[in-house]
Amino acid sequence: MKKADLLEWLKEGNVTIPSVLLTQYKEMRLNEQELALILHVFYFSEKGNEFPTPTELAARMTISAFECTDLLRSLIQRGFISIMDGNSTEGIRYEKYSLEPLWEKLFDQFLLKRQQEKELVEQKEET
Amino acid sequence: MKKADLLEWLKEGNVTIPSVLLTQYKEMRLNEQELALILHVFYFSEKGNEFPTPTELAARMTISAFECTDLLRSLIQRGFISIMDGNSTEGIRYEKYSLEPLWEKLFDQFLLKRQQEKELVEQKEET
Amino acid sequence: MKKADLLEWLKEGNVTIPSVLLTQYKEMRLNEQELALILHVFYFSEKGNEFPTPTELAARMTISAFECTDLLRSLIQRGFISIMDGNSTEGIRYEKYSLEPLWEKLFDQFLLKRQQEKELVEQKEET
Amino acid sequence: MKKADLLEWLKEGNVTIPSVLLTQYKEMRLNEQELALILHVFYFSEKGNEFPTPTELAARMTISAFECTDLLRSLIQRGFISIMDGNSTEGIRYEKYSLEPLWEKLFDQFLLKRQQEKELVEQKEET
Numbered sequence: 001m002k003k004a005d006l007l008e009w010l011k012e013g014n015v016t017i018p019s020v021l022l023t024q025y026k027e028m029r030l031n032e033q034e035l036a037l038i039l040h041v042f043y044f045s046e047k048g049n050e051f052p053t054p055t056e057l058a059a060r061m062t063i064s065a066f067e068c069t070d071l072l073r074s075l076i077q078r079g080f081i082s083i084m085d086g087n088s089t090e091g092i093r094y095e096k097y098s099l100e101p102l103w104e105k106l107f108d109q110f111l112l113k114r115q116q117e118k119e120l121v122e123q124k125e126e127t
Numbered sequence: 128m129k130k131a132d133l134l135e136w137l138k139e140g141n142v143t144i145p146s147v148l149l150t151q152y153k154e155m156r157l158n159e160q161e162l163a164l165i166l167h168v169f170y171f172s173e174k175g176n177e178f179p180t181p182t183e184l185a186a187r188m189t190i191s192a193f194e195c196t197d198l199l200r201s202l203i204q205r206g207f208i209s210i211m212d213g214n215s216t217e218g219i220r221y222e223k224y225s226l227e228p229l230w231e232k233l234f235d236q237f238l239l240k241r242q243q244e245k246e247l248v249e250q251k252e253e254t
Numbered sequence: 255m256k257k258a259d260l261l262e263w264l265k266e267g268n269v270t271i272p273s274v275l276l277t278q279y280k281e282m283r284l285n286e287q288e289l290a291l292i293l294h295v296f297y298f299s300e301k302g303n304e305f306p307t308p309t310e311l312a313a314r315m316t317i318s319a320f321e322c323t324d325l326l327r328s329l330i331q332r333g334f335i336s337i338m339d340g341n342s343t344e345g346i347r348y349e350k351y352s353l354e355p356l357w358e359k360l361f362d363q364f365l366l367k368r369q370q371e372k373e374l375v376e377q378k379e380e381t
Numbered sequence: 382m383k384k385a386d387l388l389e390w391l392k393e394g395n396v397t398i399p400s401v402l403l404t405q406y407k408e409m410r411l412n413e414q415e416l417a418l419i420l421h422v423f424y425f426s427e428k429g430n431e432f433p434t435p436t437e438l439a440a441r442m443t444i445s446a447f448e449c450t451d452l453l454r455s456l457i458q459r460g461f462i463s464i465m466d467g468n469s470t471e472g473i474r475y476e477k478y479s480l481e482p483l484w485e486k487l488f489d490q491f492l493l494k495r496q497q498e499k500e501l502v503e504q505k506e507e508t
Binding site for chain 4: 259262263266267268269270271272273274276277280285286287289290293294297314315316317361364365368
Binding site: 130133134137140141143145227230231234 | 257260261264267268270272354357358361
């Protein structure tokens with residue numbers, strides 16, 4: 001192992017996600033494959049590819065591009081991911097995935113859970 | 128939505144993982160469920176629980192505690208997770224999960240991939 | 255360099271802060287020394303030490319423990335850091351630093367900046 | 382406060398740095414202003430601006446553009462930052478800052494500290 005290898009590793013960097021996504025995805029009716037797909041979409045976007053193809057996504061997953069297309073469609077239909085229009089600086093229109101609906105749902109879920117915990121505490125105090 | 132909610136959200140914080148884990152888990156023969164289980168073990172440990180039970184882990188996943196036990200056993204047998212002995216400050220012995228074997232494998236995989244990419248470049252230059 | 259060194263490095267982990275703190279601390283009338291002190295308080299807390307002494311903080315900074323005490327006092331007076339009471343599981347009372355006031359101010363600053371940007375866009379559109 | 386504000390906040394994201402930079406910058410003879418400047422260079426680069434001007438950097442700091450130029454020059458002379466040549470996809474040459482020298486120094490510092498700690502333990506065991 002050489003120092004150059006370590007520097008390359010450092011350059012790859014990290015992915016940082018809100019902890020709540022990890023602790024609450026199940027409550028939001030997402031399974032582990034869907035969580036992983038979301039992480040891939042998020043990471044591709046961070047690296048500048050805002051509309052990765054199912055082939056690109058599936059290349060990093062243990063599912064086929066066809067299955068990936070189905071998963072993406074399902075996530076869009078259930079309101080976790082949306083497709084947005086953008087205009088490049090050269091005026092060319094393009095499409096991109098947005099995870100805004102996911103963050104919004106996640107925050108709602110977070111508020112709901114806090115509310116439930118409060119009510120639980122109040123019930124205990126009453127008895 | 129109130130400001131107190133936002134502060135609570137901020138307190139929950141983030142999970143940060145090396146990008147290479149996300150881009151290379153497939154090459155290391157891990158599937159999405161195993162990736163998620165690893166993320167849970169990692170996050171529990173960050174929050175001070177170094178030996179979460181299958182029941183605690185499964186509570187955040189879409190699998191049963193039994194399936195979680197099987198997954199853990201498989202990850203240990205395949206050398207991704209190990210169980211280590213620790214001694215608390217009060218001298219009590221305890222067990223904990225260690226992800227060291229995973230990080231080591233991940234770095235090996237990272238070096239292997241770099242080597243393959245170099246060879247590919249050299250082959251192209253020769254022709 | 256050995257693999258064990260890399261594993262130790264990975265174990266040290268990362269510090270993750272909201273980007274807005276980095277881009278807006280100046281607008282909040284914090285200087286670089288105060289930013290660094292806040293980062294140290296934040297990181298000590300993440301590692302389980304919620305009330306580091308000026309000596310502990312100054313050991314990582316290019317200022318003396320006395321100067322550190324002054325900086326802390328100033329940050330508390332200006333409402334960036336507060337001191338909170340806590341009760342340990344054994345019922346022992348203790349004090350700890352809280353960065354909640356900072357996050358609240360930061361979010362206010364973020365909202366203010368967004369508002370100013372909107373007004374700027376509207377002014378341009380009117381002319 | 383509206384949900385849209387929170388989404389904007391989430392979009393701003395986080396900055397993630399190796400903890401060792403925070404705990405060891407003093408030992409590497411960096412002060413808090415230099416640490417902050419390094420964080421700004423790092424963050425600009427993450428956002429796609431690999432060669433921010435002293436004016437852009439100073440706009441986020443409590444120093445003037447002139448002082449920023451001096452600080453940058455000093456960091457380059459002391460081997461923390463280097464200037465590298467790049468070629469854009471359109472074949473245009475450009476310059477960019479590289480933090481590779483910093484990461485390399487940081488890792489050396491990390492190894493040195495580990496070595497010192499080991500020797501300290503051995504000395505204690507001998508007596």
